[in-house]
Amino acid sequence: MAGGLCTQGESTMPTPQEQMQEEFANIFKVEGLAWGDPTIAAARASATPQQMYVDLTAESPVTYVGDGFFRITSMADVVAVTRNHDVVQGSTYLGSDRPAIPLGLDGPIHKQYRHMLDPVFTAKRIEPLGAQVLQLANQLIDGFIAKGECDAYKEWCEPLPSIIFLSIMGLPLDEYENFHRFKNLILGNEDLGGIEPDEKMARTTEAVMWIQRYFNADLDAREQEATPRDDMMSWLLSAEVDGHRLGRTEMLDILGLLMIAGLDTVAASLGCFLSFLASHPDQRQRLVNDPTLTRSAIEELMRYESPVTQGYRIAKADIDLPSGVHVPAGSWMLISWSGANVDPAAFVDPLTVDFDRKPNPHIGFASGFHRCLGSHLARLELSVALNAWHARIPNYRIAEGTELVYSGNPRAPHNLPLVWS
Ligand code: HEM
Numbered sequence: 001m002a003g004g005l006c007t008q009g010e011s012t013m014p015t016p017q018e019q020m021q022e023e024f025a026n027i028f029k030v031e032g033l034a035w036g037d038p039t040i041a042a043a044r045a046s047a048t049p050q051q052m053y054v055d056l057t058a059e060s061p062v063t064y065v066g067d068g069f070f071r072i073t074s075m076a077d078v079v080a081v082t083r084n085h086d087v088v089q090g091s092t093y094l095g096s097d098r099p100a101i102p103l104g105l106d107g108p109i110h111k112q113y114r115h116m117l118d119p120v121f122t123a124k125r126i127e128p129l130g131a132q133v134l135q136l137a138n139q140l141i142d143g144f145i146a147k148g149e150c151d152a153y154k155e156w157c158e159p160l161p162s163i164i165f166l167s168i169m170g171l172p173l174d175e176y177e178n179f180h181r182f183k184n185l186i187l188g189n190e191d192l193g194g195i196e197p198d199e200k201m202a203r204t205t206e207a208v209m210w211i212q213r214y215f216n217a218d219l220d221a222r223e224q225e226a227t228p229r230d231d232m233m234s235w236l237l238s239a240e241v242d243g244h245r246l247g248r249t250e251m252l253d254i255l256g257l258l259m260i261a262g263l264d265t266v267a268a269s270l271g272c273f274l275s276f277l278a279s280h281p282d283q284r285q286r287l288v289n290d291p292t293l294t295r296s297a298i299e300e301l302m303r304y305e306s307p308v309t310q311g312y313r314i315a316k317a318d319i320d321l322p323s324g325v326h327v328p329a330g331s332w333m334l335i336s337w338s339g340a341n342v343d344p345a346a347f348v349d350p351l352t353v354d355f356d357r358k359p360n361p362h363i364g365f366a367s368g369f370h371r372c373l374g375s376h377l378a379r380l381e382l383s384v385a386l387n388a389w390h391a392r393i394p395n396y397r398i399a400e401g402t403e404l405v406y407s408g409n410p411r412a413p414h415n416l417p418l419v420w421s
Contacts, residue, residue, distance in 0.1 A: 073339025075346035082368025161266035172232025268410035303362030
């Protein structure tokens, strides 16, 4: 670490910038191992990776890919890893060395933060947001419907969850462009052309700093207000975990995670689902004819498309998996939600998309201790938005000559040109 070398009279403490860079280097190292696995890299780049995951699991449900790294694709093994108390998650808050809250915490302390956050995201608390999602979905559609075409990802899938996030937080909606740009820089979605890695890192760090400063300034302003506002930012200022008020860094660590966890995941899911429905007119027509089917269609598309493809875990102790593989302490594990969701041992005909599938125990929202906090919000946004789209634009298709390119985790077609008449 650059700041770790002591010279006369200088502090041995790394600067925040150095800490951030070291942490990003660690994240990239882990991502690098996974992306360097050519099998996973190929699956991630494919518009239809499902068969590849089935083949991988048939070959070996758990594979040692080198460098202390295991790839796990079977449902039984993924579920066992995510429910094992000797396994930790290890995510840090945007470029710091602090754990993201609650994702980077484990054990009893993780439970305490979930206990605090869960009531804010129950289905009942989230339901009233439906009217706002509907209004926004329609407003965005108003902007392009007359053209008969749009880039659905950029003009609809991306802005919708971001604007809803700002609204839930109680932040000004006209900050959308900034949040959108900085979030994409942090997640590596922004096309920066051929710039040097150092320059790329500097821009990412700048994005993290901007978001930190923004949240901090907003919280500072609210602390001066006599009456708390009825939104998430003000709620955080009075929230308690295990009998103590949250400190400012805890608030920032929660806010950073909610932003990263909530914005791209819903956008990517909308992108994957619209793309599927655009190229499967018979299935789409069923939803147009009967919007009450949309909820179960979303569960099935969540299973089949698995927009959040994988997570990571670290074994604190030696563990033995259901498939019989021994994972030594200190190993990293890539746990593939995408693989588990098409595991023939868990689903009948996993490669068939069946909107009537029952039961549908998919783990598109993860399994185990870190199961998605925002799944009710995500389901509401997805179902209200897709029904709004189908009510206004029932017949749509992917623009001729377009070959969709999927990338990222969450995976998505970041350009999705759709046409309709
Ligand atoms: C379709 C949309 C979404 C999908 C597919 C999704 C998926 C996931 C997955 C797979 C995880 C587990 C990550 C891991 O264990 O490594 C997770 C965790 C999480 N998600 Fe979501 N998510 C979605 C939307 C949201 C939204 C809208 C929010 C905002 C409230 C959110 C907040 C979280 C949080 C806070 C965690 C960490 C939970 C914990 O550590 O206990 N997610 N999500």
